[in-house]
Amino acid sequence: MGQVYLGESPGGEPVAVKVIKPSVVDSETRTRFAQEVEILKTIWGARIAALLDADPDAERPWLATEYVEGLDLSRHVAAHGPLPALLTAALGATLAEALAGVHRQGLLHRDLKPANVLLGPNGPKVIDFGLAVFAESSVSLTAPHMVVGTPSCMPPEQANGEKPLTPAVDVYALGAVLLFAASGHAPYRADHIHLLFHQVADPGARPTCPGPRTNSSRCSPPCWPTARRTGPPTTTSAALWVSSPASTSGYRRHCSPEHTRSRCCRCPGTGRLRAP
Incomplete structure (x- = not known):
């Protein structure tokens, strides 16, 4: 239903931005997405990726959560x-x-x-x-x-x-x-x-x-990757911008040669991120 991008908060922090695909944006999808946002507002904890911001009423509904650097369990195994x-x-x-x-x-x-x-x-x-x-x-x-x-x-x-x-x-x-x-x-x-x-x-x-x-x-420990955070991908001229900052209240979604699945396992596809 959605695609997830590595983005930046207004302060430059890495975030995960989930955007609904244009081909599935309808009233039912918007209702489901709005429900997901409301649920994320009610839960918190050290083991839950926290909600940072969202706009379920945007032309392309989106939400931003904290960015967790590392593989998911499936890819790690x-x-x-x-x-x-x-x-x-x-x-x-x-x-x-x-x-x-x-x-x-x-x-x-x-x-x-x-x-x-x-x-x-x-x-x-x-x-x-x-x-x-x-x-x-x-x-x-x-x-x-x-x-x-x-x-x-x-x-x-x-x-x-x-x-x-x-x-x-x-x-x-x-x-x-x-x-x-x-x-x-x-x-x-x-x-x-x-x-x-x-x-x-x-x-x-x-x-x-x-x-x-x-x-x-x-099978080398530890259980989760120990790769050090190197900061968000650089926003050089090689970066592909897929939306303006204003469309997500200051959260920027982009990809660059440095942004691969090895750095953000929540992004679809392999290699560089593509614009939807």
């Missing part, structure tokens, strides 16, 4: 292999703390997965509350029997479209994330998404757990 047991346990405790804070606000994340866990220099942070909902809310933006979320980390009741959901859905997803962190694979795997949904929803389908994958040469 792909690049360095599964985490050692001790670091997996530490990751689990940290993410459980983050989810406890979310649940205390009466919210459900509903889409916790390796790609939504950023491994920053100060520890992991949870991102992307685009599917988050209030647990006790009777109002839903999702059509009846419509399932939203990532099936590889989804509990059976969510895959079956059951409502209302409870915090248990996030606890299940946390277990799936930790399994991936320790082994490099999700609980269920299939070549087709419909088959994957069937496996998740079928109580008789056993998870595919061949055991942890070990590769000491690719």
Whole structure:
């Protein structure tokens, strides 16, 4: 639904700017985006990427959150292999703390997965509350029997479209994330998404757990990258500006030769960022 860019705050600090794609901007998308902004305003904590500013009513709705320098868990495992047991346990405790804070606000994340866990220099942070909902809310933006979320980390009741959901859905997803962190694979795997949904929803389908994958040469501690912050990409003449500063209340979105996925794992595509 959106693209994420590395940008700058009015004071020059790096920020992550999420912008809705023009092809999907309609009344329903705006309503969902506005709900995401309101939810981000209600949650905070050391393990949540904080909301800085937003304009859901702009021609292209956008929001800006703190920039977390580091790979997400999915890319970290792909690049360095599964985490050692001790670091997996530490990751689990940290993410459980983050989810406890979310649940205390009466919210459900509903889409916790390796790609939504950023491994920053100060520890992991949870991102992307685009599917988050209030647990006790009777109002839903999702059509009846419509399932939203990532099936590889989804509990059976969510895959079956059951409502209302409870915090248990996030606890299940946390277990799936930790399994991936320790082994490099999700609980269920299939070549087709419909088959994957069937496996998740079928109580008789056993998870595919061949055991942890070990590769000491690719699994170097610490759990999260230790790359030093070198500051935001330089705004040289090579930078590609995709909007004026005024369009995001002073937050600039740009890309440059120095801005690659290795520096900001939340940006789509590989290599240089492209204008939408």
